[in-house]
Amino acid sequence: MIRTQIYLRDEQHLVLLQIAKSQNTSLSDLIRQGAAIIIQKKIGNSSPQVQALTYLKNYSKRKLPKLSKSSVELVRQERD
Numbered sequence: 119m120i121r122t123q124i125y126l127r128d129e130q131h132l133v134l135l136q137i138a139k140s141q142n143t144s145l146s147d148l149i150r151q152g153a154a155i156i157i158q159k160k161i162g163n164s165s166p167q168v169q170a171l172t173y174l175k176n177y178s179k180r181k182l183p184k185l186s187k188s189s190v191e192l193v194r195q196e197r198d
Contacts, residue, residue, distance in 0.1 A: 124149075167196045 126134070138148045161169060171193065 165196075167193070171197070 134145055134148055138145045141148070
């Protein structure tokens with residue numbers, strides 16, 4: 119686990135403390151839960167390979183690298 123520091127507005131801090139207390143958890147755990155929700159929403163539960171394919175699918179066609187036949191076969195095997 120990595121330690122980090124964030125700044126919250128006073129009202130955010132107060133509300134989060136109240137929620138944490140009502141759920142019998144810590145403020146840190148509540149913030150980790152929030153981070154997990156954001157990650158799930160933005161990335162999902164897909165594997166790194168699927169994430170890379172999604173990124174490449176949305177990448178500009180002219181900027182795509184040329185893949186060798188073996189690379190394409192590996193991607194297809196991972197997909198299927």
